[in-house]
Amino acid sequence: MKAVQAHGVPVPKMLDLCKDESLLGTPFFVMEHVEGRLFKDLKLSGMSHDERRAVYSSMCETLARIHSVDINKAELADYGKQGNVLSKTDKMFK
Numbered sequence: 001m002k003a004v005q006a007h008g009v010p011v012p013k014m015l016d017l018c019k020d021e022s023l024l025g026t027p028f029f030v031m032e033h034v035e036g037r038l039f040k041d042l043k044l045s046g047m048s049h050d051e052r053r054a055v056y057s058s059m060c061e062t063l064a065r066i067h068s069v070d071i072n073k074a075e076l077a078d079y080g081k082q083g084n085v086l087s088k089t090d091k092m093f094k
Helices: 049-067 085-092
Strands: 014-018 028-031
Touching: none
Parallel strands: none
Antiparallel strands: 014 028
16 A cells, blocks of 8 residues: 555555464554545435536546556565456456
């Protein structure tokens, strides 16, 4: 999260990292609480057109920031699996 934060992706502040797997069975981190909303209804029923537009626009802007991060500059090139995720997903549904 720190790596992408430096490239303009909005993330909560990381407070601490615990690498001791004996506590929870895996390393974990603690981050600051950030006020927000959860939308379970993807259609955002009950919101006005302008409210829905604001939510969807914000979501798209954030996704664009995430996808514009240069993983090499963020030093994330060796993190996770590399490759064409969409082609791998497509094969799962054939």
